Amino acid sequence: MTAVSSAAKRQPVPEGWTPRIVAFFCHWCAYSAADLAGVDRRTHCSDLRVIRVMCSGRVDPQFVLDAFAKGADGVLIGACHPGDCHYVDGNSKALRRFVLLRRTIEALGIEPERLRLEGISASEAERVRAVAEAMSERLRALGPLSRRAFVSSAETASDPNGEGAHG
């Protein structure tokens, strides 16, 4: 609770600020859907930057934390729907990690809504648009991610093993 409220003490939103969303899209479903959104010309906000991975199961929690650390205001993981994974169950691995990750970032003072996992099948171009818009809207409401809180606390952390959060 306190962690969330500390994050809520955010700086005023700068003029012309737009959220930066890093999206890890799996090659087979979400990335294909994002391509299809283009083919269908489903115009939407330009806040999303897609990084292609073969499978949502490839998304290392470190990728997500790194994205936040480097300036992302939100991270979206686009996976196949349950049962649709091209690698049998990579999406369920992503889901397991996602649940833990949300708790981790909350502990770091990052609002959990800044991380989303969405099932998007290769044909769901509209869903790409809808998810991007919804996430952008949410992040606009939340404002820029206050990195000061958790970055400084990370820097002053007594744990000498800098990579302790890995895995």
Add this chain to the structure above:
Amino acid sequence: MRRDARDKLSEDAGPVPVQSRPAIRRELKLQREADGAWLGKFADLPGCERIASCTQCGACSAACPLSIYMDVTPRRLMALVRSGFRSEALKSRSIWLCTSCYACVAACPQKISVADLMFALKREAIETRVYPKRFAVPVLSDEFMNMVRTRGRSSDFWLAARMTLRSSPAALFGMAAIGWRLWRAGRLRLSMEGIHLLAEFQRASLARKDAA
């Protein structure tokens, strides 16, 4: 009708100048008569969220035991809702004929809760007061609800009596014979019970009414 006569019935003419019998009615729907936003109102209504999936197969009408009495079958009603012909749908007798037996719901291949749509239409018709006066079905609903609101429970006897008084007082005589037989069988309860937590419930009802 001869061809030239028909040609005179141009679509933008005002009242149709036809005196012949049987009466010829012009029926043309302009898009401005349709309420495009209406369908959206149903989308988040419990049970009605799948209305847009209707394929107009007619299984609802075929399953409905009362569709044979309806001016607009359930399938057509669904089409009216989807096309936004609001007053046509609300004025139809059909919605008052529904007994909510859920046959349409069980038959629908798209899992649309047609019965819930009927409830929703009835409610809107009552709200906008477009139902026929002295029409017994809405009167029954109204009386029922008033009774429950004040007493917490309903009573067959008083409900029937009040409804008949409001809709067709003459029918009271017909009811007397039935009432007498029920009375003899010990099946009429004239006293009305109230429930103890009523005040609390009324408060909540009122609170919501105020909020709305």
Add this chain to the structure above:
Amino acid sequence: MTGSSAPANGTKPKQYSYYPGCAIKGTGIAYEESLLEVYRLLGVAWQELTDWSCCGAQAYMTVDAGQSCMLSARNLRIAYQSGSHDIVAPCSACYLALRKCKDYVERYPRMREVVGDFMPASDLQAIANVRVRHALDMLYVDIGPSAFRARATRPWPGGKVACYYGCQAVRPYSEVDRDGNPMRMDELLEAVGVPVAQWPLKTKCCGSSHTGTLHEVGVRMGYLLLKEAVRRGAEAVITICPLCQFNLDVYQKDMTRSTGESFDIPILFLPQALGWALGADHRALGLHRGISGAETLRRWFAGPREGASDG
């Protein structure tokens, strides 16, 4: 009201919340009498819901969906608080109102919001634990045909019956029995030696409140049911809903008047027939309360003295 009698084996029996509903306290009183008599004979423990209110049935739903749902939610909450989490509703309309309320509160945030004005969120969550049972569901699943077969002591004195399930017990949830050709009532009755006629109209609408509002329409629906039941060899119709029973029982004279076909057949409640097989007294089962087929009822149930003299 409560009822319990120690079962033979001495274990503490499960207690049911009994939700009679308005109709059963009035025109459907025989349903209550016979159900509770069956419970007494079988040692089923029950407790009437304290301060129960109307279920918010369809007439209420027509005017205000939220309030209708609130009424049912209130009853479900009482059942939860009583500790007896199986709520038995003999009336199909009550059963459906309660079941639907539970379903909609679980599935629709909007419904939760509306009902949330009336009770705290913790209560809303609690009602998810209440199991809504129709009397037929409870008799079939928790007691079962074989138990009835074992306890049946009295042969059926009458002819074939047609089981009429009506609509709201089987639709839309199909938990009491399946919608297409339900058989549970048939199985229970066959278990106690009642011959049943198979017919295709088991779940057709009885006319509901139209018998009162659109009289001709409502009565014709009942007429079609009775005509087919008789055509299939039934001498009585067994129901599980007070409204079905009322419509079929009370309006037979009207059917005769409008069609010229004469009807005078008894319309019973399921526990009346089951109770008879268990050896209950005919007055205790409310078997004297029928309007139609009174002669037949007397002949079948009122004991050899009157029955024999009727010939």
Add this chain to the structure above:
Amino acid sequence: MADAPRIGVYVCHCGANISATVDVAAVAADAESLPNVVAARHYTYMCSDAGLALVQADIRELGLNRVVVAACSPHLHEPTFRRALASAGLNPHLLQMANIREQDAWIHTDRESATRKACDLVRAAVHRVALHTPLDIRKAAVRPDVLVIGGGIAGMHAALTVANAGKHVYLVEREFSIGGQMARYDKTFPTLDCSLCIQAPKMTAVRTHENITLWTGSEVEEVYGHVGDYRARIRRRARYVDENLCVGCLQCVDACCYDGDLIPDAFNMGLSGRKPIYLPFAHAVPTVVAVDPGSCLNFTRGGCDRPCTDVCGRDALDFDQTPWVEEIEVGSIVVATGFEPFDARKATEYGYGIYPNVYTSMEVERLINASGPTAGEVILRDGTRPQAIGVIYCVGSRDERYNPWCSRVCCMTALKLSHLLCERTGAEVYNFYIDMRAAGKGQEEFYQRVLNDGVQFVRGKVAEVCDWALDPSEEGKLVIRVEDTMTGYVRRVPVDMVVLTVGMSPRSDSDELRRTLNVGCSGDGFYRERHAKLAPVGTLTDGIFIAGCCQGPKDISDSVSQAGSAAAEAIALSVKGSYDLDPITARVVAESCSGCRVCMPLCPFGAIGYAEPGGKCEINAALCTGCGACVAGCPSGAIRQGMFDDAQVFAELSGLLLGAGSGSSGSASGRVPPAVSLQPSAEATGSALR
């Protein structure tokens, strides 16, 4: 890395597709300032020969060793640019594409933000490509033989096509005869060819083809291996008859002492009976009888006089036969296991199983078939001949309660059966349809023909079939209640016979085979193709192809087309003899591996092994599909992946987020830690728990 990265960046206009929304010149200019970038250019069509020549010239003249192309989706032109790199002497994996068309220019309208996004994407690609390493495409040998599972029309056609190409085929069929569902049909739409007449020659060809090994009564029990090298265990059921000796004279069947033809004949959909020893159907291939141990007295009662053995002149009966397993090695597999007709009992409203005169379309196929139980006479179960027939469409299909999909063939099946029933019985035939779908070649024309046959068409979904007579004219009839949505009337139509046109369901055991083969299913339970349009017969498991109705409902012509296509894929593999392994596979860095084996259960393909002596995990590159689940899951960071290494993704993130000039140029040889180490502080964690 031996050389410092020298990166060329190429921004494509794609005509005006990109340049209309993205300021390509600005993107190129921005790229020029990035670290390691030697050249940045923009051009109208980067994928044209001229565009590719531009890249190749720079590689040669400027000594580029990395290339970034900012253009369309890598799904489209990555292979094109990789080939260009290769022909210029650069390893094709030293390329990275930035998708500024589908995922930028086409979805945005604001030029400024679209350009900013393009710059970000290019910067990410530049950072990433710096860490790309040359990767070798390894080749795996492909065994020439092909396994075809399922002996219906699709399986037979695939088997024959492969066999005709000179490759050996194992055709495995579960039933004791090939032929599948098509063998049951009377005529085929829209041409009304006799089904058996067109199928029988194919069945014979399969049986006699020198390149086909046909195993009926057999099932695939286990498959392991990978593309080019599959090993399969085929379980062969005992038929208690020596297939090589029996000539199908049927004297044993006549002699069988079992009293009466009482066992429901599955081929005739239970409309007739058979004995415990039987020929699957008259034109079965192989024409060899089989013994049903479930009913044969030799098995059920422990013995009879065995008159069958006595009359067999070839001594073909063998009651001691036991099931056995064949093991085969093949390079690829074609799955053609077909469908199951929808179980009409589930649609209780139509009374199937309650009213004897309610039939499924599959039953009617047998009923009107000259070789069927009534020799083609339409005689109902109650012995009568129908005067009026109702044909109900979409039974079990397009229905959220059962199967939501359209089964595609039912409209035509219903039209065909209506036509044949009309022709053979002279009965009044009513069709109850929702939407008429006759989209195939010659199908709309056939619909027109039936419309003119005098068949009645009522548009509406039937709500129920029931024997409740409301009117004297309905006595003794089955009454169909429907809303005629065209006239707006609710109608009751009395008929003597109801035909339920049942749709196609996935086989009930399709999930078992799916697991055995490690292929995917779509949400509906049919096998999932690799790409709905561009790879319709491939699966995500290389070397396994699908054909026919196991992939989804389709008619005979489509099944055969798909089977031919699957066969072509199998032949291509077989002929090529080798297979390129995508170098995105993962590998374990032995020095870093702690041997914890966390990765092993993460691998969906069982590609990770554990070597006891060294105590390290190993990845079989041939089985690895490059999903990267193990890479993300390895607690020691000991697993590296080609093209998707941790360092490359971190670099991509840096480029995307950190802005120009501040990118990471971390070494490719180790895991790059994130720019800021994130460790939940005691304070933050504590307060979260409070």
